[in-house]
Amino acid sequence: MNQQYTIAGLDLPDINPEDKLNRILSSALEKTNGYLINKSTSLAHYWDANYFNLDKVQIFQDSTPAEQSSILQLCNLGILEEAYFIEKAGMGYMAKMILLAETISERMLYGLFAADEVTHFSQISSFLPTPKVSYNPFLDLLENVVESEDKTVLLFVLQVVLEGWGLTHYRSIASCCQNPHLKSILQGFLQDESRHHATGVTLLENRSLGKSSQNIVEILAMFLQMVQLGPQSVVKAVEQVKGHLSKQDKINIFAQLDTETHSGSRLKLLRNLIDLPNAKNILENLEMKGSFQPLKPSQCVSFNCS
Structure with missing residues (x-):
């Protein structure tokens, strides 16, 4: 697939300061409480070690202040970059849903939602240097799902x-x-995200999942496995700064991060989201696959998530 033409548009080039459209864009963004992207040249620590549970990780505590700062910077960058690419993909997704709308009310809603995503993207972009698209299993899955022509899959x-x-x-x-x-x-x-979510739930209420169910199960099984594997990005950040970590080192870090509790609470939330009246077979299939069971630290290391 030619990445230049994907709906998600993760590879679309960043804003060029010399682009003559920027004056119009800036004026339009002001009306939505957004603003023209003015990227930060450095990254601050917006979230501390406690947020990532790094205060419980021995190798982090034994690191120098400079190493700790570098690990935290990578973890912070991970949060912001993921939000950046999600909102970037959201613009393309909402534009697609405008075309797939079946009523004028639905088309109007998705037009407004597209504007939400533009505003979010502009706002989040100002807090980080220009991100580069690197392999991320979640973003790869997101990009592939956005390309689906099955509206039921998209909604669910x-x-x-x-x-x-x-x-x-x-x-x-x-x-x-x-x-x-x-x-x-x-x-x-x-409030915007809540409205987007509620619209999806409402549109699915009287919609038969039918032949879409198996595809939904396969996609969600892949996503749930990523959640089962715990805070891989945090462990990767530690290794990137500290150098190669042995398998046992990684197991210890996952254990100290309390990965089973970390993943378990998230899997419970996702189970509740999937548990819709017309999606019982999807839930049952995922339960049969063991998709809602968090993995032990040793299992988290056994998978290649690089």
Whole structure:
């Protein structure tokens, strides 16, 4: 697939300061409480070690202040980059849903939702240097799902499950953010994300999942496995700064991060999101696969998530 033309648009080039459209874009963003992207040249520590449970990790505690700062910077960058690419993909997704709308009310809603995503993308972009697209299993899955032509799959996976998941995630990072400006922006996302999620739930209420069910199960099984594997990005950040970690080192870090509790609470939330009246067979299939069971630290290391 030619990445230049994907709906998600993760590889679309960043804003060029010399682009003559920027004056119009800036004016339009002002009307939505957004602003023209003015990227930060450095990255602050918006979330501290406690947020990532690094205060419980011995190798982190034994590191020099400079190493600790570098690990935290990578973890912070991970949160912001993921939000950046999710909102970037959201613009393409909402535009697609405008075309798939079956009523004028639905088309109007998705038009408004597209504007939400533009505003979120502009706001989050100002807090990090220009991100680069690198392999991320979640973003890879997201990009592939957005390309689906099955509206039922799009609604269930992206708006019911992932928007519902995102609502909790944004609430968490907003509440723990140490920068008042970014905290306020993230809190501002919540009402929009709630509306996006509720629309997906409403549109699915009287919709037969039918032949879409198996595809939904396969996609969600892949996503749930990523959650089962615990805070891989945190362990990767530690290794990136400290150098090669042995298998036992990684097991110890996952254990100290309390990965089973970390994953278990998230899997419980996702199970509740999936548990819709017309989706019992999807839930049962995922339960049969063991998709809601968190993995032990040793199992988290056994998978290659690089």
